[in-house]
Amino acid sequence: MTPEWIFGLAGVLAAAAPLLIAVIGETFSERAGVVNLSVNGAMLLAAMAGFAVAVRTGSLELGFFAGVVIGALMALVVAFASLTLRQSQVAVGLVLALLGRDLAYFLGNPFMGMPGPRVGALPIPVLKDLPVLGPLLFQQSPVVYISLITVALAWVWIFRTRPGLVLRGVGERPPAAFVRGVPVTRVRYGYTVLGGALVGFAGAAYTLDLKGGWQGPISGIDGIGWIVLAITIFGGWHPVRGAFGALLFALLQWLSLVLQPRLPGIPSQVLNVAPFPLMIFALLLTNLGNTEWVQTALSRLPESSRRFALRVLHSLQVSPPAALGTVFEEE
Amino acid sequence: MKEVLLPRARPSRWVEFGFQGLSILMALLFTTLVLLMAGAPPIEAYRQVLEGAFGSLKRATDILVAWVPLMLVTSGLLLTFTAGLWNIGVEGQIVLGAIAATGLMRALQETSLPPSLILILAMAAGMVGGAAWASLVGLLKIYGGVHEIFGGLGLNFVATTMILWLIFGPWKRPGIGSMSGTEPFPEHLWLPVFPGLRLSPWALLLALLSVALVYVLLRNTYFGLRLKAIGKNIRAAHRLGVPTARYLLLALLGCGAMAGLAGAIQVTAVYHRLIPPISSGYGYLGLLVAMLANYRVSWSVPVAFFFAALNIGSIQLPITLKLDSTLSGVMQGALVLFVLLMQGARARWRSKPVTEQGDDA
Numbered sequence A: 001m002t003p004e005w006i007f008g009l010a011g012v013l014a015a016a017a018p019l020l021i022a023v024i025g026e027t028f029s030e031r032a033g034v035v036n037l038s039v040n041g042a043m044l045l046a047a048m049a050g051f052a053v054a055v056r057t058g059s060l061e062l063g064f065f066a067g068v069v070i071g072a073l074m075a076l077v078v079a080f081a082s083l084t085l086r087q088s089q090v091a092v093g094l095v096l097a098l099l100g101r102d103l104a105y106f107l108g109n110p111f112m113g114m115p116g117p118r119v120g121a122l123p124i125p126v127l128k129d130l131p132v133l134g135p136l137l138f139q140q141s142p143v144v145y146i147s148l149i150t151v152a153l154a155w156v157w158i159f160r161t162r163p164g165l166v167l168r169g170v171g172e173r174p175p176a177a178f179v180r181g182v183p184v185t186r187v188r189y190g191y192t193v194l195g196g197a198l199v200g201f202a203g204a205a206y207t208l209d210l211k212g213g214w215q216g217p218i219s220g221i222d223g224i225g226w227i228v229l230a231i232t233i234f235g236g237w238h239p240v241r242g243a244f245g246a247l248l249f250a251l252l253q254w255l256s257l258v259l260q261p262r263l264p265g266i267p268s269q270v271l272n273v274a275p276f277p278l279m280i281f282a283l284l285l286t287n288l289g290n291t292e293w294v295q296t297a298l299s300r301l302p303e304s305s306r307r308f309a310l311r312v313l314h315s316l317q318v319s320p321p322a323a324l325g326t327v328f329e330e331e
Numbered sequence B: 001m002k003e004v005l006l007p008r009a010r011p012s013r014w015v016e017f018g019f020q021g022l023s024i025l026m027a028l029l030f031t032t033l034v035l036l037m038a039g040a041p042p043i044e045a046y047r048q049v050l051e052g053a054f055g056s057l058k059r060a061t062d063i064l065v066a067w068v069p070l071m072l073v074t075s076g077l078l079l080t081f082t083a084g085l086w087n088i089g090v091e092g093q094i095v096l097g098a099i100a101a102t103g104l105m106r107a108l109q110e111t112s113l114p115p116s117l118i119l120i121l122a123m124a125a126g127m128v129g130g131a132a133w134a135s136l137v138g139l140l141k142i143y144g145g146v147h148e149i150f151g152g153l154g155l156n157f158v159a160t161t162m163i164l165w166l167i168f169g170p171w172k173r174p175g176i177g178s179m180s181g182t183e184p185f186p187e188h189l190w191l192p193v194f195p196g197l198r199l200s201p202w203a204l205l206l207a208l209l210s211v212a213l214v215y216v217l218l219r220n221t222y223f224g225l226r227l228k229a230i231g232k233n234i235r236a237a238h239r240l241g242v243p244t245a246r247y248l249l250l251a252l253l254g255c256g257a258m259a260g261l262a263g264a265i266q267v268t269a270v271y272h273r274l275i276p277p278i279s280s281g282y283g284y285l286g287l288l289v290a291m292l293a294n295y296r297v298s299w300s301v302p303v304a305f306f307f308a309a310l311n312i313g314s315i316q317l318p319i320t321l322k323l324d325s326t327l328s329g330v331m332q333g334a335l336v337l338f339v340l341l342m343q344g345a346r347a348r349w350r351s352k353p354v355t356e357q358g359d360d361a
Helices: A004-031 A041-058 A060-083 A089-111 A133-137 A140-161 A162-172 A175-181 A182-211 A222-235 A241-262 A268-271 A275-288 A290-301 A303-316 B013-037 B041-052 B055-084 B090-108 B115-144 B148-168 B200-221 B223-233 B234-241 B244-271 B282-292 B297-312 B327-350
Strands: B002-005 B353-358
Touching: A004 A041, A004 A133, A004 A162, A004 A222, A004 B090, A041 A060, A041 A089, A041 A182, A041 A222, A041 A275, A060 A089, A089 B282, A089 B327, A140 A162, A140 A182, A140 A241, A140 B297, A162 A175, A162 A182, A162 A241, A175 A182, A175 B002, A182 A222, A182 A290, A182 B353, A222 A241, A222 A275, A222 B041, A222 B148, A222 B234, A241 A268, A241 A275, A241 B234, A275 A303, A275 B148, A290 A303, B013 B327, B041 B297, B041 B327, B055 B090, B055 B200, B055 B223, B055 B244, B055 B282, B055 B297, B090 B115, B090 B148, B090 B223, B090 B282, B115 B148, B115 B244, B148 B297, B200 B223, B200 B244, B200 B297, B223 B234, B223 B244, B234 B244, B282 B327, B297 B327
Parallel strands: none
Antiparallel strands: B002 B353
């Protein structure tokens, strides 16, 4: 018999899958130097559009395709506004985050609560019968397989291939990349749009797979886009560490659900909002080592404990791509 | 030979107007497409929005009812924007203002204190509540290195949940808690309104005062000058001896106090109780107003009025055309987006690359 907690963990993997894909998308975009703050709006609009298209056509593939197109288009607007028109990435991203949400609720109104197609589990022959690993990994929905493959591919691409080297160069030292003949702006356009496409896919995965359906403002998708941005930072713009962050996040959410009946004093709303203080706390941990007061405080500590504290802080610390959010003028 | 961006001769006023008009036209085109996608008759929808906003004197004054909190929030945001901060947490600062005001009124409503005093204290409590919530964003940024966008957003979600917890928990109505909010306050604790209208002269006065205050602060004081210096270049300001951490915190506290006041007004003058959507999204809307007004106090007054009119005009859409009232948000967002894009296009058009010759410029 498979113990029950295995199914719980399998659920954690399923819940983390869209997060993983979206975090990888934002990681690509930010690695190239573009902060796409529109994620929350893009995911909501892609979730709604994906569901609406799937309902109208009866095709899940077309639904996901619609989500991908929406995400890519919104990212294209961010890229165009910042890279070509030199407008603030934060301003444009924020406006799109708000606009995407309102568009989703406005256009999605007639689709609220409608029944629609849903991705089912796709057990993998032979592997599904493995003890423990079978129910955990190989009886999942295709979205979960895609998410894990995306993380692996992203890692290989960024750290083990020539184009990945170019990508990192564009985000770290664009002038150096440019003199080596890299078309910096075009590369940034490409990765921003790719990142947006992944974010759009993740959005569609919520309505077509994980949640199954569009419920308007109570779909429980609003806010996830901001968590994605926070996990991207927490993951230090590294796909595997980002994936770890997303899994940890989903795990903690699951634990809070499991523990809820055992903590009668805490109302359910408090646990529902737990992700957000958690997000702040994670960012606090990654940034604390960079702040002035921590460094002065550490210098006062005795040698032995200071070294330990430094090691802990350094292991958590991340540093963004050096050219993140800046515009490079090709001359 | 090197290509540089040199400003061309100033384009004529007509070209400037042309670009502005073009961005409005494109926003209108975009919304029309969205309406067509939703299967709605666009002209009729626009007519309904206009009718809903200006159809009667009562509706027109309702625009001012919405303008008051929006203007308070925008005034506060102009302080934080000037300091170079993205205070997205303003939404939660409104909520905490509303919670603090409600808490104070609940504590004092049974006492024999004069109602006017209770109302004044409630406003003050709202300002303190909003400022306290804003200070969290500031402390997280200054001492924790957490960017204000993430700190603020996280705290927004916490604030909204706090309302849910209060109305289903400690502050629930006698019997059973519901989404309809807390028990309404007795009528003598409502902020007085113009007879027959929903508009409170006191609320209007407070909004006007806050605009004036921010205008003077930013234009005529040393404080405003230093805030601008921080917004332009925080490192340079720090090197020149401006206590940047203190000024960032002060800007946030000021913004939080104004947002909290807006929340307190929503409780005392509009809803007379605490409800889950007490902020009405005015925090996020205020960010859009400030952006569209190009961060200028004087322009933000009419822009806030226009946005408030769109909000009021869209309220009837679900009944008249079976459309979601978020149409106003779509219009507002599209307008800001196209104005931003056109600003960029105009700047590019103005500074055509010129080939520089000779050895020094």
